[in-house]
Amino acid sequence: MKRFENKNVLVTGAGSGIGRAAAQRIAAEGGRVLCADINAKGIDAVVAEIAEAGGSAEAMVFDLSREGDAERSVAKVREWGQLDAVVNMAGILRFANAHETPLDVWQQIINVNLTGTFMLCKAALPSLIESKGALINAASTASLKGLPWGVAYGASKGGVLALTRSIAVEYAKRGVRANCVCPGDIQTGMVDGLAFPDDADFSLLSRITSLSGAKGPDVVAGVIAMLASDDGTHINGEEIRVDGGMLA
Numbered sequence: 655m656k657r658f659e660n661k662n663v664l665v666t667g668a669g670s671g672i673g674r675a676a677a678q679r680i681a682a683e684g685g686r687v688l689c690a691d692i693n694a695k696g697i698d699a700v701v702a703e704i705a706e707a708g709g710s711a712e713a714m715v716f717d718l719s720r721e722g723d724a725e726r727s728v729a730k731v732r733e734w735g736q737l738d739a740v741v742n743m744a745g746i747l748r749f750a751n752a753h754e755t756p757l758d759v760w761q762q763i764i765n766v767n768l769t770g771t772f773m774l775c776k777a778a779l780p781s782l783i784e785s786k787g788a789l790i791n792a793a794s795t796a797s798l799k800g801l802p803w804g805v806a807y808g809a810s811k812g813g814v815l816a817l818t819r820s821i822a823v824e825y826a827k828r829g830v831r832a833n834c835v836c837p838g839d840i841q842t843g844m845v846d847g848l849a850f851p852d853d854a855d856f857s858l859l860s861r862i863t864s865l866s867g868a869k870g871p872d873v874v875a876g877v878i879a880m881l882a883s884d885d886g887t888h889i890n891g892e893e894i895r896v897d898g899g900m901l902a
């Protein structure tokens with residue numbers, strides 16, 4: 655399948671995990687991909703892998719939470735032509751008991767996951783109106799159900815879902831589609847490095863564990879590619895859980 659031939663796609667969080675898998679999938683299907691991430695090493699590696707596989711990609715070091723970086727990333731893609739899709743997967747997670755979550759941790763998570771997503775959507779929308787393009791944001795199972803030890807993360811991802819639905823409704827008549835993926839139990843750097851509170855009640859872990867076992871990021875990349883392509887033409891304002899039945 656070459657669903658992204660002659661299409662330019664911006665992928666954030668492309669240096670690792672789901673963003674990386676999405677960048678590879680879209681490039682494999684013919685898309686030209688701007689791989690944006692705060693982790694320079696990660697995006698250099700993914701761009702090299704895409705080139706080796708015969709695809710087309712460039713790296714941009716980018717901080718989703720920094721004002722101006724979103725415009726810079728959109729402008730870079732516009733040097734190639736139109737911006738056909740934005741896949742916004744950059745995000746952070748820290749666990750802490752709600753009553754012990756430091757304000758600076760709360761603010762950092764909200765700044766990256768929610769305010770950063772808003773800034774990127776704002777910067778990309780004029781170009782997506784022109785291209786009648788697609789926007790895919792990273793929500794979470796935590797957007798839909800309570801996440802123990804994740805008060806800031808859950809609030810940020812609930813916000814991402816609400817923000818995305820607002821955009822879907824506001825821009826539908828102008829041809830833009832905005833959707834979320836809600837991954838759950840995907841084995842990536844984000845979950846590998848997670849530290850739990852010392853007194854964590856591990857019986858609550860079932861709330862963040864899928865019924866069919868953890869899966870790699872490719873299972874989400876396939877859904878993202880569908881949403882970003884013409885296969886998703888009549889899907890707008892949707893949240894698609896990719897969680898192995900966790901919330902079923």
Ligand SMILES: NC(=O)c1ccc[n+]([C@@H]2O[C@H](COP(=O)([O-])OP(=O)(O)OC[C@H]3O[C@@H](n4cnc5c(N)ncnc54)[C@H](O)[C@@H]3O)[C@@H](O)[C@H]2O)c1
Pocket residue numbers: 666667668669670671672673690691692693696716717718719742743744745746747766792793794795796836837838839840841842843844845871
């Ligand atoms: N893994 C899961 O089970 C899961 C579940 C629900 C939601 N998600 C969401 O999916 C998205 C991708 O997560 P992942 O599991 O691939 O994690 P990951 O840690 O492997 O990838 C996240 C990427 O975002 C980048 N990033 C972090 N802060 C950034 C910033 N300020 N600016 C630019 N880039 C930044 C990181 O460098 C990293 O490359 C995230 O938004 C995450 O919240 C993941």
